[in-house]
Amino acid sequence: MVNNNEIVIKVENTFTSPLTVMLDPPCTHYILEQNEYLFLKFIDIEKRGDVFPSPFEIKYTSENLISINIINMYTKLIVVFNDQEEVLWGY
Numbered sequence: 001m002v003n004n005n006e007i008v009i010k011v012e013n014t015f016t017s018p019l020t021v022m023l024d025p026p027c028t029h030y031i032l033e034q035n036e037y038l039f040l041k042f043i044d045i046e047k048r049g050d051v052f053p054s055p056f057e058i059k060y061t062s063e064n065l066i067s068i069n070i071i072n073m074y075t076k077l078i079v080v081f082n083d084q085e086e087v088l089w090g091y
Helices: none
Strands: 006-012 019-024 028-032 036-045 057-064 064-070 074-082 084-089
Touching: 028 036
Parallel strands: 019 064
Antiparallel strands: 006 036, 019 028, 036 074, 057 064, 074 084
16 A cells, blocks of 8 residues: 555465564564564655655565565654554654
8 A cells, every 4th residue: 555655554464384584684683473464654755866765675485474665764663563653764
């Protein structure tokens, strides 16, 4: 979902084995069991010059690991997991 300067991504584990979602930085991870999901909310993404850079890069690193590298640090990042909201950085 995109809303002007906000991006929300849903990551869901549809397999029976656990799925690890690694965020770097701040080098933290979440383990999703079957049918669990989390939301990543990138809020107030700043445009730099004429370029609107992607705030992240997603890699399916291995069978049970998704790595999300945060590229654009000029944003607020919120993770919603198990109905709990956590601000990883920003205001």
